[in-house]
Amino acid sequence: MYEGIIQDLIDELGQLPGVGPKSAQRIAFHLLQSDPVDVRRLAEVLVEVKARVKFCTICFNVSEDDQCRICRDPRRDQTVLCVVEEYKDVVAIERTREFKGRYHVLGGAISPIDGVGPDQLRIRELMVRLADGAITEVILATDPNLEGEATATYLTRMLREFGLRITRLASGLPVGGDLEYADEVTLGRAFAGRRSAE
Structure with missing residues (x-):
């Protein structure tokens, strides 16, 4: 030493x-x-x-302003919301150029072993965003691992009361992997082939 x-x-x-x-x-x-x-x-x-650098007041992505560039962009589809675990996942999805909607960053995934429950995530803020009825589809783009699946299952149950279309990314992403490490083609295909969450 x-x-x-x-x-x-x-x-x-x-x-x-x-x-x-x-x-x-x-x-x-x-x-x-x-x-x-x-x-x-x-x-x-x-x-x-x-x-x-701070967090966007709308989606909780990283930003130098109160609102990130995606939330400020009027060309983005305001009826489709992609829910991700971390802000690095926003970058991974944006690289595909497949998604034209808005985001919501949870700030992690449900993991009882690590002491992370729904109250430690930005789920309450998600519910507030959905309350006005402007969003018609929520894409659950959590990591394809145990914590991500648990988070998606929990959110699916919570979101049913809103009468939205709830979808998940399609297969093609490796189980146990992280979105940030997926290549653009694989992630792009997974986005294009997303399915209903059940």
């Missing part, structure tokens, strides 16, 4: 998702060898992103 601030840097980098001890060490030494101007720019961007 290293001394003082170098070990502190490695420890902090190791807190990032997907960065293990070896990767943290490599990144730390890369930063030490980098030009000070580049390191300063990285530090400034990290501080600025925490100061400026």
